[in-house]
Every structure is written in structure tokens, then in C-alpha cells.
Amino acid sequence: MKENVLQLKNVTWRRENTTLLSKVNWTIQKHEHWALLGLNGSGKTTLLNIINGYIWPTEGTIEVLGAQFGKTSLPELRKSIGWVSSSLQEKIPKLQYAQDVVISGKYASIGLYERVDEEDITKALDLMEKLDCSKLINRHYETCSQGERQKLLIARALMSEPKLLILDEPCNGLDIFARENILETIQQLAEDPEGPTLIYVTHHPEEILPVFNHTLLLRKGNVFMQGNTEEILSEKHLTAFFEHPVSVNWYGERASFQLVR
Numbered sequence: 001m002k003e004n005v006l007q008l009k010n011v012t013w014r015r016e017n018t019t020l021l022s023k024v025n026w027t028i029q030k031h032e033h034w035a036l037l038g039l040n041g042s043g044k045t046t047l048l049n050i051i052n053g054y055i056w057p058t059e060g061t062i063e064v065l066g067a068q069f070g071k072t073s074l075p076e077l078r079k080s081i082g083w084v085s086s087s088l089q090e091k092i093p094k095l096q097y098a099q100d101v102v103i104s105g106k107y108a109s110i111g112l113y114e115r116v117d118e119e120d121i122t123k124a125l126d127l128m129e130k131l132d133c134s135k136l137i138n139r140h141y142e143t144c145s146q147g148e149r150q151k152l153l154i155a156r157a158l159m160s161e162p163k164l165l166i167l168d169e170p171c172n173g174l175d176i177f178a179r180e181n182i183l184e185t186i187q188q189l190a191e192d193p194e195g196p197t198l199i200y201v202t203h204h205p206e207e208i209l210p211v212f213n214h215t216l217l218l219r220k221g222n223v224f225m226q227g228n229t230e231e232i233l234s235e236k237h238l239t240a241f242f243e244h245p246v247s248v249n250w251y252g253e254r255a256s257f258q259l260v261r
């Protein structure tokens with residue numbers, strides 16, 4: 001049976017006289033992993049704020065994990081949504097130990113103020129193992145590289161066993177090796193039948209892994225197109241989307257892109 005993880009209907013957000021999101025319709029089913037692709041300023045962060053209930057839309061309805069906004073406790077719902085973003089990365093205390101960063105995900109706190117039990121420690125270490133970052137145990141967060149920090153934050157998000165995990169530009173600031181390493185980790189996470197449904201947010205189409213077999217293109221607050229990734233990542237569609245000629249080459253199941261001069 002199909003189970004909706006997310007359902008946005010005609011979601012519109014206006015600020016003063018500007019429409020920043022316009023009539024967004026988006027349905028995600030369980031284990032249907034999606035990429036959200038849009039240039040700077042296209043409205044991605046605004047849309048994520050709406051999905052997490054931090055911004056209330058001017059019009060439209062929102063249902064996340066079966067809970068209808070307006071009829072549900074948002075703080076309670078947020079426990080089931082993981083959101084890994086660069087703004088979160090900046091908030092983590094520099095001197096916090098790597099394993100404590102992960103454990104804090106259980107309490108959705110920045111810093112760790114709760115008494116930690118043996119079970120939490122075991123779970124955090126298992127997650128660090130799973131994400132191939134267990135070598136960071138007892139390291140201060142500030143001494144970890146950008147790629148290592150991203151892995152810790154993904155492990156942190158998984159600590160509360162979210163049903164929906166939003167990865168908001170997780171490869172920003174990474175070199176090509178660290179980027180491929182993170183992408184491999186994300187691919188494994190997406191392939192885990194027990195794992196959360198993923199939304200991968202990016203402005204780089206080459207980061208869209210085969211496991212993200214659905215893509216939504218957002219442009220100037222409008223859904224330009226949505227559906228099957230392979231169809232969407234075509235020269236024709238991306239040229240229209242970017243309003244600039246784009247060439248696409250496929251290497252196996254990954255595509256690479258170039259602006260045509």
C-alpha cells in the first residue's frame with residue numbers, strides 16, 4: 001500500500017508584494033527518494049522551512065508523515081524529521097566531542113545536557129561505524145574536516161530514527177574525493193530498507209545519485225518540472241530549466257553536466 005511521507009498542495013508563500021513560492025504541489029511516498037534541484041534563490045530553503053513548520057504558507061495545505069499542519073503538534077512531528085544543513089553545522093559547539101555531537105541528535109539539542117546512558121553511546125558508536133567515521137571518537141568537532149563534520153551531522157540526524165531525512169546541500173565545501181565519499185555514504189543510506197525517506201537538496205545536478213530516482217526542479221519559487229530523474233536530467237529539460245544550453249553525458253548511472261558556451 002502507498003504511504004505518503006509528504007503532501008504539499010498549492011503551497012504559496014508571499015512576503016510583502018513578492019511571491020516567493022507559488023502553488024507548489026509535491027507528493028513523496030515512503031522510500032521514494034527525491035532530489036530537489038534549484039539555483040541560488042530559487043526557494044529551496046523556504047520550502048524546507050515550510051515542510052518543517054518554521055514558516056506558515058500564505059495558501060495551501062501540508063501533510064508530513066500523515067500529520068496535517070494546523071491539526072498537529074509541530075515539535076512532536078519534528079522529532080521524526082531529520083534536517084542536516086550548513087546552518088546546523090555552524091551551531092555545533094567547537095569543543096564538543098564527535099560522539100557527543102551524534103548523541104545530541106537523540107534530544108534534538110545543540111550541545112548535550114541530558115544524562116547519557118549506555119544504550120545511547122552504543123547506538124552513536126554504531127552509527128559512526130555505519131557512516132565510516134568511528135575514527136573520530138574523542139575528537140573535538142572543530143578538529144574534524146568539513147567532510148567528517150557532514151558525516152557526524154548525518155549520524156546525529158539518524159540518532160532519533162527519523163522517517164524523513166533532509167540533506168540540505170551536504171557536499172558544499174567538499175573536495176571531489178570528500179564529496180564522492182559522502183555521496184557513497186548517502187547511497188548506502190538510501191538503499192537501507194529500514195532507513196528514512198530522503199530528500200537531497202542541491203544546486204549541482206551531478207550530485208544526484210541514481211538512488212534519487214525522483215527529482216523536483218524549482219525555479220523562481222515555481223515547480224518547473226517533477227518526476228523521473230533520468231527523464232528530467234536531459235539536455236532538453238535542463239537547458240530550458242537553466243535558460244542556458246547544457247550538455248549532459250552519462251557515465252553509467254551518473255550524469256555529468258556542462259554549460260555550453
Ligand SMILES: Nc1ncnc2c1ncn2[C@@H]1O[C@H](COP(=O)(O)OP(=O)(O)OP(=O)(O)O)[C@@H](O)[C@H]1O
Pocket residue numbers: 015020038039040041042043044045046047203
Ligand atoms: N523572510 C524573507 N523575506 C523576504 N524574502 C525572503 C525571505 N526569505 C527568503 N526570501 C527570498 O526568497 C528567495 C528564495 O530564498 P531561499 O533561501 O529559499 O532560496 P534557496 O533556493 O534556498 O537559495 P540558496 O541555494 O542560495 O540557499 C530569495 O530571493 C530570498 O531573498
